Amino acid sequence: MRDLLEKEEKAVDERQEAVGKGKEEKTVDESQKVSEKEGTLVNEMRLCFLSKGENESLARLAVAGLTAPYDPTMDVLDDIRTAVSEAVTNAIIHGYEGMEDGIVYVSALLYRREDQSCLLQVDVEDTGVGIENVEKAMEPLYTTAANGERAGMGFAFMEAFTDRLEVKSELRKGTCVSMWKELTGPEASTYEG
Amino acid sequence: MDEQEKYLWIRLPKEIDHYHVESLGRKVDRELLQKPVECLVFDFKDTEFMDSSGVGLVMGRYRTIRTFGGRVCLTNESRRIRQMFQASGIYEFAAALVDTENEEEK
Numbered sequence: 435m436r437d438l439l440e441k442e443e444k445a446v447d448e449r450q451e452a453v454g455k456g457k458e459e460k461t462v463d464e465s466q467k468v469s470e471k472e473g474t475l476v477n478e479m480r481l482c483f484l485s486k487g488e489n490e491s492l493a494r495l496a497v498a499g500l501t502a503p504y505d506p507t508m509d510v511l512d513d514i515r516t517a518v519s520e521a522v523t524n525a526i527i528h529g530y531e532g533m534e535d536g537i538v539y540v541s542a543l544l545y546r547r548e549d550q551s552c553l554l555q556v557d558v559e560d561t562g563v564g565i566e567n568v569e570k571a572m573e574p575l576y577t578t579a580a581n582g583e584r585a586g587m588g589f590a591f592m593e594a595f596t597d598r599l600e601v602k603s604e605l606r607k608g609t610c611v612s613m614w615k616e617l618t619g620p621e622a623s624t625y626e627g
Numbered sequence: 628m629d630e631q632e633k634y635l636w637i638r639l640p641k642e643i644d645h646y647h648v649e650s651l652g653r654k655v656d657r658e659l660l661q662k663p664v665e666c667l668v669f670d671f672k673d674t675e676f677m678d679s680s681g682v683g684l685v686m687g688r689y690r691t692i693r694t695f696g697g698r699v700c701l702t703n704e705s706r707r708i709r710q711m712f713q714a715s716g717i718y719e720f721a722a723a724l725v726d727t728e729n730e731e732e733k
Contacts (some may be wrong), residue, residue, distance in 0.1 A: 436720050487646030494676075512676075512707055519678040523645045573714075583652055585682035594714065 472555070473547035485526045485536035485560070494518040497542045497556055504544065504552045506617045513595035514554065514615055520588040521558035521611045528578065529562030536562055544617075551587055552617040561608040568601050635664040643677040648684045656691050665697050668724065672703040681708070689720055696730045700724045 477499050483489045494515040501514060522538060530536035539559040546552050565571045571578075572593070578588035593599050596613040603609040636654060640647050659667070667688060671677075689699045702724035704712065712718060 487644075487649065490644045490646050491642060503642050509707075515676060516678050519644050519676075523678065523680065527645060535688055565659070583649075583680075583683050583687050585679050585715055587679035587682050587711075591711070 459487045472545040472553050473551075475543060476546045476552075477544040479541040479542045481542075482537050483540075484534055485530040485538050485562075486534045486547060487523075487526060489538070490519055490522050490526070493522045493538070493540050493558075497540065497554075500542050500544065501552075501554055501617055504617050510615065510617060514556075517534075517592045517613050517615070518556060518558070520592045521556070521613065524588050524611070525558055525560035525609065527584075528565075529560035531563060531610075536560060549593065554615045554617055555612065556615070557610060557612045559610040561606065564605040564607055565601070565603040565609055566605055568603050572601065591597070633663055633665045634668060635659070635662075635666070636668045636670060638670045638672065639674050639681075641673050641675050643674055643681040643684070645678075645680040646698055648680050649650050651653050657689055659688070659691050659695070659697075663695065663697075664692065664721050667697060668700045668702060669721075671700050671705065671708055674705070677708050677711065679711070679715075682717060685712070685721060686715075686718055687731060691716065693720075698722065 458502040477500060479496065481493065481496055484493060497518045498511050498515050501511070505558060506514070518540070522540065525538045526536075527533070529538075537560075539557070541557045541559075543555040545555070570576060572589040573586075575586040577584045589599075589601070592611065592613060596615045598613040598614040601609065602612075635655070635658060637651075640651075655667070658664070669685060669688075674681075680683050685699065692699060698716070699721040700723070701712065701717070704723070709723075712721075
């Protein structure tokens, strides 16, 4: 446990450092721009856990649970669960390459707009190996897993089951996947590909 | 159905994610190597959640059974699971077994 805390502190320090190195301006701009469109923040959750496979279900249950009071449809809930599961699985098996001592950060933000519609933002972050070519990694059926057990559909499903997906990655620094999902949209996303 | 045919019926778990199917894939492969199986059936009756690891599981087993000339069938998939398999092109090599009695409920 102490290891975990120390690691987290270190990671937070590193991130703050990164922010200090000129990224701050950009972050502020972006958040101001986004909050107008996204509405008021009504709930927020931050979760960090070891990169063990058994935590995949914890992550998707937690995010789905956070949205529950905002009456998402079953389809929307399923979309959220699947997308979170894909992102967390990627962090564990690709970001940390199956090593179980990495830490996966999941944050979920809930916004409500004036018209009462709600938007969920989920960020899944790791400080693992990073992705060399994000565009290529996001192609359907592309996988770096050698054993043929992975379908290469992770990003395709994240894209299909959310309304917006953003992936930021840096080699040897890690990857951050951000996803946005309307909770009270007309209909849940369906995959048409 | 021909009684001579050798089936291997896999009743999949409630939750299909990377963690839950990792060992299942290896177990099925071992089984396929030991006994001749002509038709491998994945039964999604109990499955309430699936992510892309379910697609990987079926694709991986297809690669194994293909070398022996066997085939893969899927049954009792929910609408959502079927959607995911369709998107991944699974039905190009795996047939959907349709249970006519229950079809209307789905």
